[in-house]
Structure formats: C-alpha cells, structure tokens
C-alpha cells in the first residue's frame with residue numbers, strides 16, 4: 001500500500017494533466033470511487049450531510065453528492081465556507097446543478113445520520129481558520145456516522161501535529177482541532193499523517209480509493225504477504241553453519257537482562273550460532289536462560305581493542321551496555337567488517353563518521369533519535385517519515401525509528417511503515433528483543449533490507465498475536481521466547 005506526501009500528489013496531478021488526463025476526470029474518478037466505498041455504509045432512509053470546502057476536496061464532495069443522489073440517497077450538499085473557488089470544483093458544481101440537483105443552506109439545528117467531511121484536503125495549512133474550527137467542532141458533537149474524504153479536516157497530509165501553538169503538546173483528542181472520523185477514504189494512496197500522532201487518532205478506519213493514476217511513491221506500508229515472500233526457507237540438508245554465526249555485543253554487570261532478551265530474540269529467529277560478547281556476570285545470567293549461546297567474556301572491552309570473533313556474518317551492539325566510550329570504540333571496530341551491523345541503545349550516539357564497510361542499521365526510539373538529530377521529540381513525532389528518510393540518506397544507513405508505526409528508511413529512499421505492534425511492546429526490554437531478532441535475520445536473509453523489514457514486522461506481529469489471547473498490560477519482553485515460535489510457524493505455514 002503506497003503512502004504519498006502532498007507534494008508528490010500535486011506533482012502526479014500536474015503530470016497527468018499534461019498527459020491529457022484532466023483534473024476534471026480525476027475528480028470524477030475520485031467521486032465515483034468514493035461513492036463505491038461509502039454507499040454500502042449508508043441506508044436509503046439515512047439523512048446524509050456533505051460539507052464541502054472551497055478547494056478540490058470540496059469538489060470531490062460535489063461529485064460524491066451527485067452519485068449518491070442518482071442512487072436515491074437523501075443527501076444535503078452544503079458549502080459552509082462559501083462556494084467553491086477552484087476551476088475544477090466549479091465545473092463539477094455547474095454540472096451537478098445542471099442535473100437539477102440543489103445546494104442546501106446549512107442549518108445547525110438539523111439532525112443528520114451521516115456527515116461527510118469534504119472541507120479541507122491536502123491543501124490544508126495550519127492554523128485552522130475559526131469558521132472551519134466551528135464547523136469541525138459542530139460535526140464532532142453530532143450523534144452521526146462521520147466520514148472524511150482524503151484526510152479529516154484539521155489534519156495536514158504530511159505532519160502529525162494539529163495546531164501551530166503550544167497546545168500541540170496536547171496528545172489527546174480535541175473536538176475543535178480536527179474532524180473526528182469513523183472512516184477516512186484517502187484518494188490515490190495513504191497520506192503520512194495517518195501514521196503520525198496525534199493526527200492518526202482522527203482517521204478512524206481507513207481505506208484507499210483508486211483514481212486511475214500511476215503509483216510512484218517509494219514509501220510503502222509493510223504487509224504480511226511481503227514477509228511470507230521473503231522469509232528464507234530452511235532446507236533439510238542444513239547444518240548449524242548454513243545459517244551463519246551472529247554476534248551480539250550486549251549486557252553488562254549492571255544490565256544483564258537486556259542481553260538475555262536480545263539473545264532470546266536472536267536464538268529464536270533462525271541464526272545458526274550466537275556469540276554473546278558480554279561481561280562475566282551477564283554471561284552467567286544469559287547461559288541459564290539461553291543455553292544455546294556461546295560467549296566472549298569481557299566482550300565489549302576485547303572488541304573495543306580490535307579483537308573481533310571470526311566468521312561472524314551479522315552483528316549487533318548496544319542492549320544493556322553501560323560504558324559508552326568503549327561502545328563507540330567497539331562500533332569503530334565492527335564497522336571495519338564487511339557485514340551488516342545493528343547499532344542500538346547504549347551504542348547509539350552521535351558520530352561524525354557513520355561510514356562502514358557493510359550496511360549499518362540504527363534502531364533509535366524517538367528519544368534516541370532526538371539525541372542523534374538535535375531535534376525535539378515533539379518535532380520528530382510530528383514528522384517521523386520525513387526525518388527518518390533524511391537521516392538515512394545523509395549518513396547512508398538504514399534507520400528503524402521505533403514506536404507506534406515504526407518507520408524503516410533505507411539510504412536508497414525506499415521507506416516502509418510498519419503496521420504491526422501495540423502498546424504491549426511499550427515496556428522495557430522489547431527493543432532489546434528486536435535488536436536480537438534483527439541480527440539473527442540479517443544472518444539468515446540474503447537481502448539485508450528484507451531482513452530488517454521482516455524482523456520489524458514479525459516483532460510487532462508477536463505483540464498482536466499475544467493480545468488475541470491475553471492483555472496488552474501483562475505482556476513482557478520475555479514472552480517473545482514463546483511467541484516467536486508461534487508467529488514464525490504462522491509465517492512459514494503461509495509461505
């Protein structure tokens with residue numbers, strides 16, 4: 001599923017227009033596509049209000065109104081912000097009026113079963129003008145089914161913040177900030193703000209209406225199907241060397257648990273062998289929970305001095321590491337190897353030089369990304385896709401920006417939004433499991449991008465499968481030891 005930024009949509013529209021596909025036809029396709037998706041949600045006896053703004057989002061509403069009226073639905077088409085001003089919306093309004101359909105005056109005392117929001121689309125610039133705010137606020141207080149076209153009014157296409165003021169710190173839903181939709185039907189493709197906060201809370205259920213344009217975006221939603229297709233097959237003749245040796249530099253006397261969790265993630269995700277470079281004390285703890293692991297004692301120190309285990313094919317460093325200076329030196333050494341390297345947690349610090357022989361994958365949560373970029377967490381959360389892409393391109397590395405809808409940005413511009421996962425993962429240690437899974441999958445996949453995508457998707461899927469049976473509150477990171485066999489069984493079964 002493609003995700004488009006507002007600018008890309010405008011570019012595609014212009015190209016289509018130059019190639020003879022008029023904006024009038026696009027709007028016709030949009031309105032008809034919306035009719036096909038929306039009419040099954042309506043009953044013939046429903047009173048439906050379509051609220052249209054002055055731009056092309058309003059024009060989509062005019063076409064939708066025509067199709068609904070033609071099909072016998074009770075529809076009131078209203079322009080609460082005055083009549084349309086774009087050429088295409090005006091043309092469609094003329095055509096609508098020529099069919100003897102009418103435009104209604106809006107009476108706020110009237111009651112409706114369904115309200116369709118075509119006030120503002122991707123042309124939105126914040127702050128919201130007070131007349132729009134009033135309409136949005138009225139809509140949100142009605143006992144009606146609320147459906148938004150393209151994006152809920154008050155939400156921007158590309159950013160997650162809703163108001164340009166200090167108020168935007170407020171993460172909870174505010175009735176006068178944006179149309180609180182039960183359903184949003186996006187045209188051509190999803191817009192980034194569906195996956196950002198707080199904007200994402202206003203979309204309700206989402207679907208895409210295809211309007212006949214070519215898909216050109218390199219931002220995509222990850223799907224389970226892509227995981228089935230790329231997850232490696234194990235053949236009967238495999239031996240422990242077939243799937244390679246992974247190295248995890250993790251854990252310290254202060255934080256042995258992080259290394260245990262990373263080791264669980266790694267050992268359950270397919271690696272042939274696992275070497276844990278760690279402290280003596282942490283090794284004892286790991287050995288009791290993951291007897292399959294082997295150890296490099298005083299691992300961080302040894303690697304930081306340039307002694308790296310031989311024959312490893314993927315490495316990760318960071319979970320449970322306390323000595324930041326040694327961690328940086330160890331990163332320097334691991335970057336000299338021609339293998340994929342995951343850098344997380346205690347090893348994830350600002351660096352002048354991110355250049356490495358093999359692919360580098362960093363896995364910051366928003367706080368760590370703030371430290372790396374010098375931007376506030378609020379700015380990062382409002383702009384996750386764009387900022388992850390920018391960092392990835394600038395430093396030629398893969399960024400996994402964690403949190404709800406983790407973003408995976410690769411240096412070639414290919415970017416993915418991960419739909420799996422829930423707040424059951426918002427607990428200490430789940431990131432450590434992910435680091436272990438990433439390293440292990442990097443060791444077993446031929447293509448490093450597939451490994452990163454699959455690890456992130458499957459990590460979230462484990463939490464989604466958990467909440468089918470148990471509570472999000474009670475999930476802990478060590479539950480992955482049971483969840484990974486179940487979820488990988490499902491993936492392998494579907495392949």
Ligand SMILES: NC(=O)C1=CN([C@@H]2O[C@H](COP(=O)(O)OP(=O)(O)OC[C@H]3O[C@@H](n4cnc5c(N)ncnc54)[C@H](O)[C@@H]3O)[C@@H](O)[C@H]2O)[C@@H](O)CC1
Nearest residue numbers: 026027055056057120121122123124125127128129150187
């Ligand atoms: N390729 C596509 O995806 C297509 C999209 N179409 C529709 O066109 C829409 C974009 O149309 P436009 O570019 O005309 O933009 P909008 O329909 O979003 O409207 C922009 C208008 O709203 C006003 N406005 C912006 N911010 C405001 C604020 N904070 N308060 C009050 N008024 C504000 C602007 O002055 C402008 O008049 C899309 O969202 C979609 O619904 C279709 O009609 C055609 C094809």
Ligand SMILES: Nc1ncnc2c1ncn2[C@@H]1O[C@H](COP(=O)(O)OP(=O)(O)O)[C@@H](O)[C@H]1O
Nearest residue numbers: 365402403421422423425426428429430431432
């Ligand atoms: N609300 C949420 N929905 C989906 N995934 C989440 C949510 N909260 C956290 N996660 C995921 O859980 C993991 C947490 O990692 P991190 O913040 O590094 O924690 P830790 O370092 O304590 O293990 C990440 O993979 C993140 O994407």
Ligand SMILES: [K+]
Nearest residue numbers: 117120151153
């Ligand atoms: K809208």
